[in-house]
Amino acid sequence: MCLGVPAKILETGDGTAIVELGGVRREISAMLIDDVSVGEWVIIHAGFAIEKLSEGEAERTLALFREIAESDPSRDI
Amino acid sequence: MNRGMKYIDDFRDPAAAKALAERIRRDAGDAPVRLMEVCGTHTVAIARGGIRPLLSGAVTMLSGPGCPVCVTPDGYIDAAIALGTERGVLLASFGDMLRVPGKSSSLEQEKGTGLEVRVVYSPLDAVALAAAAPGREVVFLGVGFETTAPAIGGAVRTAAERGVRNFSVLSSVRTIPEAMGVLAADPDVRIEGFLCPAHVSVVIGTDAYRPVARRYGIPCVVAGFEPLDILMGISMLLRQKKEGVARVENEYTRVATAAGNRKAQDLIRDVFVPCDTGWRGIGVIPGSGLRIADRYASFDAEKKFGAPVVFAPERSACRCGDVLKGKILPVDCPLFGKACVPEEPYGPCMVSSEGSCAAYFKYGSGIEV
Numbered sequence A: 001m002c003l004g005v006p007a008k009i010l011e012t013g014d015g016t017a018i019v020e021l022g023g024v025r026r027e028i029s030a031m032l033i034d035d036v037s038v039g040e041w042v043i044i045h046a047g048f049a050i051e052k053l054s055e056g057e058a059e060r061t062l063a064l065f066r067e068i069a070e071s072d073p074s075r076d077i
Numbered sequence B: 001m002n003r004g005m006k007y008i009d010d011f012r013d014p015a016a017a018k019a020l021a022e023r024i025r026r027d028a029g030d031a032p033v034r035l036m037e038v039c040g041t042h043t044v045a046i047a048r049g050g051i052r053p054l055l056s057g058a059v060t061m062l063s064g065p066g067c068p069v070c071v072t073p074d075g076y077i078d079a080a081i082a083l084g085t086e087r088g089v090l091l092a093s094f095g096d097m098l099r100v101p102g103k104s105s106s107l108e109q110e111k112g113t114g115l116e117v118r119v120v121y122s123p124l125d126a127v128a129l130a131a132a133a134p135g136r137e138v139v140f141l142g143v144g145f146e147t148t149a150p151a152i153g154g155a156v157r158t159a160a161e162r163g164v165r166n167f168s169v170l171s172s173v174r175t176i177p178e179a180m181g182v183l184a185a186d187p188d189v190r191i192e193g194f195l196c197p198a199h200v201s202v203v204i205g206t207d208a209y210r211p212v213a214r215r216y217g218i219p220c221v222v223a224g225f226e227p228l229d230i231l232m233g234i235s236m237l238l239r240q241k242k243e244g245v246a247r248v249e250n251e252y253t254r255v256a257t258a259a260g261n262r263k264a265q266d267l268i269r270d271v272f273v274p275c276d277t278g279w280r281g282i283g284v285i286p287g288s289g290l291r292i293a294d295r296y297a298s299f300d301a302e303k304k305f306g307a308p309v310v311f312a313p314e315r316s317a318c319r320c321g322d323v324l325k326g327k328i329l330p331v332d333c334p335l336f337g338k339a340c341v342p343e344e345p346y347g348p349c350m351v352s353s354e355g356s357c358a359a360y361f362k363y364g365s366g367i368e369v
């Protein structure tokens, strides 16, 4: 029940938004986040967008993981 | 399928997982480090991702109290059943709650004998249900942590704004840092690091764990729910231990911030006030609950129907309390897999899909190897 999942904003409305969730369109409440725009990603929980997802931060974390994967000493064994 | 994969698949890269596991093994000491994943979603992800066997010998992952269904005491279930059967209210609930045992019955068992329960995805669906049935009292079973609190608060505020007077909430909302403090102080549990919940932290902010880190000297790392997030979080905890520091760090920077979601926090402060509350198997934790604030008293089912939830420590053979405190692993419970299986759960940790016992049963204990 606690599950929060990333979803992309397809349309915005008055305090609401339409997102794509597991391949289906769904209306969610945007009451908890500031001015969200189409194309942005949010985390959805219990019918509410609880926060925006930062693409820049996601990239930074992924870059770190790539770096760790490449520096793995066991790789060249 | 959906392009959400971009934020999911990339965080599952096997090469990075292997490298992180190596790094964790290198940083671990002679005895396995005792870490606790506080949140049920982490418990499931760890079990499904086979992370326990991957790290066996280096790290012992204890499952914490972070499954709201599992820690809801049976007095709450009894109160909900009584509202349905004696007051004739229509109950609206998240699906996971239906099979949780109360003292003598569950919502699902009572459903067979006439209790009306509707499963909803969002608390707002329960408000809509009430608006569509003006002659009925609709009570939403408001169970959850800080992630869910704003959604429940949003439903109360929406009902107030739209004048939906036949809607109310039986609140059993709980807050995580208080429970972590109790576990941190328990000498039997001996936690050396907390893997903090991702989405609770999104709401309350990662700074909320600073008192736990400072007061008990236990490192805290907020991590996302994908396998690489979890491995990275564990690695960050071990690095802190190695350096001999205990601070709050954030691996889940793509969503969680130090200050958290201010709008959600304001909504929680508007609709709820902190109270003492009982946790199944743990007992009453001061200030760890959220009850409906007096300004919204007419939406508080306990007040509206004069039906307070009574907490009494359970006396059953279920060892959920010890599982939720990290004192034993699910497989150490004598009922595990015998008298207690997901199809016929004896205790709440086997009911919820996020319960530790259910995760162990479904994915294997992962402690052999």
Ligand code: SF4
Binding pocket: B317, B318, B319, B320, B321, B323, B330, B333, B334, B335, B336, B337, B340, B345, B346, B347, B348, B349, B350, B351, B357
């Ligand atoms: S196996 Fe069943 S009875 Fe034992 S602790 Fe888990 S839920 Fe309780």
